[in-house]
Amino acid sequence: MSDVKQKSSNVVWHDTQVTTAMRETLNGHRGAVLWFTGLSGAGKSTLANAVEERLHQMKARTFVIDGDNVRHGLCADLSFSDDDRVENIRRVGEVAGLFVQAGVLTLTAFISPFRADREKVRAIVGENFIEVHCNTALEICESRDVKGLYRKARAGEIADFTGISSPYEAPENPEICVDTGSDNLSACVDQVIAYLQAHGVITK
Amino acid sequence: MSDVKQKSSNVVWHDTQVTTAMRETLNGHRGAVLWFTGLSGAGKSTLANAVEERLHQMKARTFVIDGDNVRHGLCADLSFSDDDRVENIRRVGEVAGLFVQAGVLTLTAFISPFRADREKVRAIVGENFIEVHCNTALEICESRDVKGLYRKARAGEIADFTGISSPYEAPENPEICVDTGSDNLSACVDQVIAYLQAHGVITK
Numbered sequence: 205m206s207d208v209k210q211k212s213s214n215v216v217w218h219d220t221q222v223t224t225a226m227r228e229t230l231n232g233h234r235g236a237v238l239w240f241t242g243l244s245g246a247g248k249s250t251l252a253n254a255v256e257e258r259l260h261q262m263k264a265r266t267f268v269i270d271g272d273n274v275r276h277g278l279c280a281d282l283s284f285s286d287d288d289r290v291e292n293i294r295r296v297g298e299v300a301g302l303f304v305q306a307g308v309l310t311l312t313a314f315i316s317p318f319r320a321d322r323e324k325v326r327a328i329v330g331e332n333f334i335e336v337h338c339n340t341a342l343e344i345c346e347s348r349d350v351k352g353l354y355r356k357a358r359a360g361e362i363a364d365f366t367g368i369s370s371p372y373e374a375p376e377n378p379e380i381c382v383d384t385g386s387d388n389l390s391a392c393v394d395q396v397i398a399y400l401q402a403h404g405v406i407t408k
Numbered sequence: 409m410s411d412v413k414q415k416s417s418n419v420v421w422h423d424t425q426v427t428t429a430m431r432e433t434l435n436g437h438r439g440a441v442l443w444f445t446g447l448s449g450a451g452k453s454t455l456a457n458a459v460e461e462r463l464h465q466m467k468a469r470t471f472v473i474d475g476d477n478v479r480h481g482l483c484a485d486l487s488f489s490d491d492d493r494v495e496n497i498r499r500v501g502e503v504a505g506l507f508v509q510a511g512v513l514t515l516t517a518f519i520s521p522f523r524a525d526r527e528k529v530r531a532i533v534g535e536n537f538i539e540v541h542c543n544t545a546l547e548i549c550e551s552r553d554v555k556g557l558y559r560k561a562r563a564g565e566i567a568d569f570t571g572i573s574s575p576y577e578a579p580e581n582p583e584i585c586v587d588t589g590s591d592n593l594s595a596c597v598d599q600v601i602a603y604l605q606a607h608g609v610i611t612k
Contacts (some may be wrong), residue, residue: 219454222470230467250423257424263434265469266426267510273496280501281495290483298482299503306471307512328481335567 224365227307231265233406235304237329238311238396241322241375242338243367245345247384247392251338254389255396256311262280262408267303269296270313284364290321297325304332309405317372334405336396337378339387343366431511435469436611439508441514441533442600445526445579447540448557448573451588451596452517455542458597460515466612471507473500473517474517488568494525501529508536512611521576538609540600541582544589546571 228234240248256266275282279295282288293316303310316322317349327332328405345367348356357365366368375381382392382400400406432438442459444452451472460470481487483499486492499522507514520526530537548573550558561569568574579585584603586596604610 220457220462222457222472226464227469227471230464238523253424253426256426256448259436260426260430265431265434265510266428267431267506269506273506273509274502277505295482295499298478299506300482301504302471302473302477303507303510305477306507306510306512307468308512327542 205374224305224307230261231262231307232408233307234332234404235236235307236309236332236334236400237300237325237406238309238334238336239300239316239322239325240311240336241316241339242340242384243372244365245348245350246249246338246340247389248315248338250389251336251382252311252313253395254257254316256309258393258397259309259406262406264309264406266309266311268311268313269300269303271319272301281401282300289370290318292339293321294324297328301326301328304329309400315366317366317370318336318377319373319403322375334380334399335375335378336380336382337375339374339381342372344385353401425438428509428511435511436612437468437511437513438536439511439551440513440536440538440604440606440609441504441508441528441529442513442538442540443504443529444517444542445520445582446517446544446588447546447549447576448569449552449554450542450544452519452542452591454593455540455586455588455596456515456517457602458593460513461515461580462601463610466610467514468610469511470513470515471561472515472517473504473507473593494522497525498532500526501532501612504529505532505534514606519570519576521574523577523579526579534538538546538584538586538603539579539582541579541584542579542588543585546576550587 240252242248252268256268259266274296279292282292296312300310300312349355356362358370366372380396382395384392425462428439446452460472463470478500483496500516504514504516507586553559558581560566561572570576584600586599588596
């Protein structure tokens with residue numbers, strides 16, 4: 205620390221700026237959002253976490269935003285009403301945009317069933333938005349029913365359940381479509397990594 | 409990509425997890441929030457940006473969250489009413505908490521005049537919350553009046569202006585108190601960096 209204190213209120217302080225490009229250079233990769241969308245049970249979270257693990261092994265800076273870590277925090281004030289679901293996805297999109305500015309490879313795992321909501325996020329994030337459709341058929345998701353949610357939805361115990369009593373609008377032109385219903389996990393991870401390499405997001 | 413597709417819906421997918429500790433090891437420093445608080449014109453943003461620049465030169469992973477990049481995005485739906493100001497700081501605290509999980513040294517620059525709000529953020533972020541009081545006297549901030557806001561507040565054109573018509577509750581035990589009214593910028597940056605080194609947040 206400086207021993208000389210300038211006791212003046214007129215000291216001029218100049219603004220500096222660390223830019224996204226500078227952070228990306230330090231990281232050795234671009235910031236981007238991998239937006240995993242698909243039905244409940246399609247494998248979004250599992251795939252997102254597995255892709256993150258692979259990227260971390262490649263020394264990329266990564267973060268997964270999923271329902272659990274926002275529904276209990278940033279979006280704890282939101283219900284599951286239509287309006288609040290829209291707001292939930294909007295906030296996640298805004299946060300993902302901040303992470304991209306920070307140069308982080310950001311992975312999100314939300315059903316995000318409506319095209320309009322996903323397109324809003326694309327508008328927020330810009331060219332660094334990569335939509336990943338976890339394309340597992342409803343029958344397979346329902347037969348897995350890991351959390352028992354489909355059974356409850358069929359029994360009428362959960363209202364507006366995507367695929368049962370509320371629509372899932374599949375992406376029309378996703379950057380990546382993963383056959384999460386049939387492929388093994390490792391093959392799905394390979395497919396996502398290959399996309400990132402082919403598009404210069406990561407260079408290794 | 410694998411050429412062999414397992415056409416089975418019973419493929420078992422195991423969850424993996426990249427932890428904050430793993431990200432911190434990769435980064436070579438801990439994730440933490442430097443929460444700069446102080447009056448309008450105290451030098452919060454300028455100091456936060458200058459600290460970020462120094463940390464970036466040291467190859468730390470950094471990000472600054474400031475009013476501009478959340479008021480136009482994540483918090484664009486909020487007004488400047490009392491309730492919405494509280495919500496603004498809450499959301500920023502939650503986002504800062506996510507950045508800490510991502511292993512990032514996160515810097516925020518908000519007046520955040522109320523102790524209760526800052527303590528809420530401390531509760532969200534936990535032990536990695538570092539409160540930095542930019543302790544510039546009101547008279548100095550008002551004499552600088554870089555944005556002309558004090559003049560407008562004195563003229564009654566801005567309601568509830570911190571320091572003029574709304575209180576600023578100074579931190580009682582901030583981790584760092586910076587004499588942003590008298591010290592030169594470089595000395596203030598030195599003081600923050602020295603704190604981070606002394607407390608093992610950064611190791612260089």
